[in-house]
Amino acid sequence: MHTANLQRPAIWRQAAAAALVAGAFATLAPAVHAGECPADKVVADGQGQKPGPTMPKDVTDVVRSSTDLSKEPLALQGRLFRLRQLEMKPGGIVPWHSHNERPAMIYIVSGEVVEYASNCAVPITHRTGDVAPEKNGTSHWWKNTGNTAAVLISVDLFPAEMKMDPHEM
Structure with a gap:
């Protein structure tokens, strides 16, 4: 049980980091295609x-x-x-x-x-x-x-x- 408590904050940090990365990609994705002919x-x-x-x-x-x-x-x-x-x-x-x-x-x-x-x-x-x-x-x-x-x-x-x-x- 003590081990699980130590790992829990690390999991939350990883989840938060993943959410930030996903948000950044979602925000930047339209800019990648801006100014080009639509596919x-x-x-x-x-x-x-x-x-x-x-x-x-x-x-x-x-x-x-x-x-x-x-x-x-x-x-x-x-x-x-x-x-x-x-x-x-x-x-x-x-x-x-x-x-x-x-x-x-x-x-x-x-x-x-x-x-x-x-x-x-x-x-x-x-x-x-x-x-x-x-x-x-x-x-x-x-x-x-x-x-x-x-x-x-x-x-x-x-x-x-x-x-x-x-x-x-």
């Missing part, structure tokens, strides 16, 4: 949102840093690892473009933007704190539908050998 709305490339504007509007794009990966131990030829900051004014547009040759991640620093992706049946709203993965099979355009400027940070593997505009969205 039941993912479609084949070209079957989702239709191509949009082909020219930028009210958006600035500043390359903050760039590393030639061919000169790093990784020795990935023809790719630059870039970090860019984009600011989209209200009504601003990042034009239709593809990520088939250029994987990227976009972090929404502030504001709210809507993505129209070729592989999603519905528009995707991205809010402050969201991360949008952009990978092979993604062509899309973005619009700031809000009343304030949206600030985005983009990191990508830019194909230097393709002689693309360094501000390619």
Whole structure:
């Protein structure tokens, strides 16, 4: 009996810890999927949102840093690892473009933007704190539908050998 009493507080601590972990996962689970196409709305490339504007509007794009990966131990030829900051004014547009040759991640620093992706049946709203993965099979355009400027940070593997505009969205 004395042994059972010593173990009881340990069991309660374990149960409390398990409840805290479960609560944390329940709280964070929606954030994991925030800013992505809902699973039941993912479609084949070209079957989702239709191509949009082909020219930028009210958006600035500043390359903050760039590393030639061919000169790093990784020795990935023809790719630059870039970090860019984009600011989209209200009504601003990042034009239709593809990520088939250029994987990227976009972090929404502030504001709210809507993505129209070729592989999603519905528009995707991205809010402050969201991360949008952009990978092979993604062509899309973005619009700031809000009343304030949206600030985005983009990191990508830019194909230097393709002689693309360094501000390619």
